[in-house]
Amino acid sequence: MDPILEIRHLSKAFGGIKAVNDVSFCLGKGELLGLIGPNGSGKSTCVNLISGAYIPDSGQVLFCGKDIQGSNICQRARMGIGRTFQTPKPFNGLTVYDSVYTVALQSCAYKEAADKTEEILEMMELADLSRMFCEKLPIEKRKWLDMARILANDPKVIMLDEVMAGLNPAEMEESIRLVRKLNESGISIIFIEHVMKAVIKLSHRLVVLNEGKLLCGGDPEEVMRNESVIKAYLGGGRHRA
Amino acid sequence: MTLKEKINLKTLGIMGALFLAACVFPALTKNNYLISVGVVLFTYAALGTAWNIIGGYAGQTCWCLASFMAIGAYTSFILKIHFNLSPWLGIFAGMIVSAALSMIIGLVSFKQRNMFFSLMTIAFSEIIRVVLVYGKGITGGSNGIFITYKKDSLWQLTLKSDKIFFYIMLAVLAVVITISWAVEQTRLGYYLRSIRADQDAAESLGINSYRAKLKSFVISAMAASAIGTFYGFFLTYLDPTTVSSLNVSTKIGTMAIVGGLGHLFGPLIGAAVLIPMTEVANAVLGSSGSGMLLYGAVLLAVIIFKPGGIISFFQKDGRMKKNGRKTERRRAHGSDS
Numbered sequence: 001m002d003p004i005l006e007i008r009h010l011s012k013a014f015g016g017i018k019a020v021n022d023v024s025f026c027l028g029k030g031e032l033l034g035l036i037g038p039n040g041s042g043k044s045t046c047v048n049l050i051s052g053a054y055i056p057d058s059g060q061v062l063f064c065g066k067d068i069q070g071s072n073i074c075q076r077a078r079m080g081i082g083r084t085f086q087t088p089k090p091f092n093g094l095t096v097y098d099s100v101y102t103v104a105l106q107s108c109a110y111k112e113a114a115d116k117t118e119e120i121l122e123m124m125e126l127a128d129l130s131r132m133f134c135e136k137l138p139i140e141k142r143k144w145l146d147m148a149r150i151l152a153n154d155p156k157v158i159m160l161d162e163v164m165a166g167l168n169p170a171e172m173e174e175s176i177r178l179v180r181k182l183n184e185s186g187i188s189i190i191f192i193e194h195v196m197k198a199v200i201k202l203s204h205r206l207v208v209l210n211e212g213k214l215l216c217g218g219d220p221e222e223v224m225r226n227e228s229v230i231k232a233y234l235g236g237g238r239h240r241a
Numbered sequence: 242m243t244l245k246e247k248i249n250l251k252t253l254g255i256m257g258a259l260f261l262a263a264c265v266f267p268a269l270t271k272n273n274y275l276i277s278v279g280v281v282l283f284t285y286a287a288l289g290t291a292w293n294i295i296g297g298y299a300g301q302t303c304w305c306l307a308s309f310m311a312i313g314a315y316t317s318f319i320l321k322i323h324f325n326l327s328p329w330l331g332i333f334a335g336m337i338v339s340a341a342l343s344m345i346i347g348l349v350s351f352k353q354r355n356m357f358f359s360l361m362t363i364a365f366s367e368i369i370r371v372v373l374v375y376g377k378g379i380t381g382g383s384n385g386i387f388i389t390y391k392k393d394s395l396w397q398l399t400l401k402s403d404k405i406f407f408y409i410m411l412a413v414l415a416v417v418i419t420i421s422w423a424v425e426q427t428r429l430g431y432y433l434r435s436i437r438a439d440q441d442a443a444e445s446l447g448i449n450s451y452r453a454k455l456k457s458f459v460i461s462a463m464a465a466s467a468i469g470t471f472y473g474f475f476l477t478y479l480d481p482t483t484v485s486s487l488n489v490s491t492k493i494g495t496m497a498i499v500g501g502l503g504h505l506f507g508p509l510i511g512a513a514v515l516i517p518m519t520e521v522a523n524a525v526l527g528s529s530g531s532g533m534l535l536y537g538a539v540l541l542a543v544i545i546f547k548p549g550g551i552i553s554f555f556q557k558d559g560r561m562k563k564n565g566r567k568t569e570r571r572r573a574h575g576s577d578s
Contacts, residue, residue: 051445053445073444073445074444075447077444077446077447078447082445082446083445085441085442085445089442090439090442091438091439091442092439093434093437093438093503094434094438098431098434099435101431102431102434102448103435103446105428106428106446106448134438146442149442149446152446153447
């Protein structure tokens with residue numbers, strides 16, 4: 001699978017703490033890559049480095065083969081790198097429709113943006129809620145709206161940061177279906193998640209981070225059986241048991 | 242549903258009726274005081290609308306709009322006094338100066354977040370006031386400068402009757418509201434509202450917050466500068482305290498906050514309530530300071546009881562909430578039928 005995104009020796013420290021330490025991995029075209037690790041392992045920092053929210057201390061991010069180190073968060077978003085946040089960030093005061101329309105306006109004429117918005121809302125199953133103000137949406141729909149806004153930028157890569165957190169099992173099933181739908185439409189996805197059920201169901205491949213370093217990567221079933229991964233999550237409890 | 246659909250025929254009808262009522266008002270009264278209150282009302286409504294672009298849509302609290310008003314007024318006055326240049330041309334000079342200065346403030350302060358912009362505007366406001374006080378040779382210092390009346394001339398804006406200024410300021414208000422509406426409807430308006438809601442999210446979606454905020458600030462400053470020219474020629478006299486103090490900037494912001502922050506007609510409603518109330522308070526309490534006391538009291542009341550401003554009383558969303566509470570009460574009493 002051709003890589004669309006390559007992370008090469010990425011490092012970032014905050015004071016004396018190395019949040020990400022020499023991490024390298026890649027995302028293939030059309031791939032759904034699970035990025036997992038215990039709390040504080042550097043997953044979200046990685047997302048921030050790839051999206052351009054943080055500037056790395058060292059390392060490279062290559063998108064479609066090009067080094068994008070010099071570009072800022074806005075430029076990367078327009079290139080086609082989208083991201084969601086752990087806590088949804090709705091545009092309070094704007095309707096669901098206007099939230100997506102605002103993003104669509106960046107690359108389209110007004111009429112074209114309106115058509116695109118309707119299409120995206122239909123795809124993300126938010127069409128019935130288009131007139132509702134964002135702040136009134138339930139948590140699940142807010143997360144869907146975050147994804148819908150990104151779609152208005154015609155993304156090639158989306159990084160989903162804990163989209164399943166706080167959802168009940170039924171909502172989670174719906175969200176899994178939707179993420180799969182996005183992936184099937186040709187978008188490569190980095191899926192950062194703590195909910196292992198969702199990770200196993202969705203991911204084509206897994207990358208595991210621990211204490212800012214790359215622990216291992218590969219087939220989801222194999223990775224989940226890996227001793228070092230179990231140890232990282234359980235702190236060696238399996239051996240003690 | 243886009244914002245374009247939100248300005249419905251009913252709203253346009255009401256505004257049209259109010260505009261017509263304002264047009265015939267001077268013909269119905271011979272009281273010059275009421276006419277001049279009308280001019281002040283339109284001036285502050287226009288200034289509030291200009292403030293609303295940066296303060297309301299972009300959510301950047303600006304405390305120096307009076308300084309841009311002063312720059313516009315002083316520039317036109319100085320060009321008129323020294324070069325006999327018509328204020329209709331001087332207005333552009335003031336706007337260019339204001340655009341340049343607002344650009345400098347914006348370029349520096351929008352790189353930072355939070356309170357930095359607000360603090361910069363307060364500092365700028367003080368700098369302009371001090372420059373006006375100490376630049377005696379050109380600005381007249383604390384004594385101010387004035388335009389002498391020679392003959393009625395619309396071209397030179399030297400007019401005996403306040404009625405013509407009433408119509409000029411009404412037209413200026415209509416133009417500023419149209420500009421604000423245009424900003425609201427275009428890409429810039431959408432970007433500004435998304436930035437106000439969540440700058441991180443907006444930037445992660447490709448929206449350049451720096452550029453959008455800068456544009457909105459320059460538009461606000463240029464509009465305030467143009468309004469300042471007309472207001473200055475209405476007053477015929479300028480001094481730093483009247484047009485450039487922090488008090489005046491606060492008063493302008495209060496119009497928009499009390500009326501409804503980020504709403505097209507919010508500042509107009511704020512001015513329509515606050516300006517007449519101030520006049521009544523000044524007359525009843527016999528002190529010009531009582532007006533500021535009233536601003537403070539109304540501002541506090543709005544912040545505590547109706548943060549959405551007066552306009553939120555008329556919004557559909559508000560009515561839905563009210564009806565919702567009624568339904569809940571009926572349900573609680575078992576009489577939902």
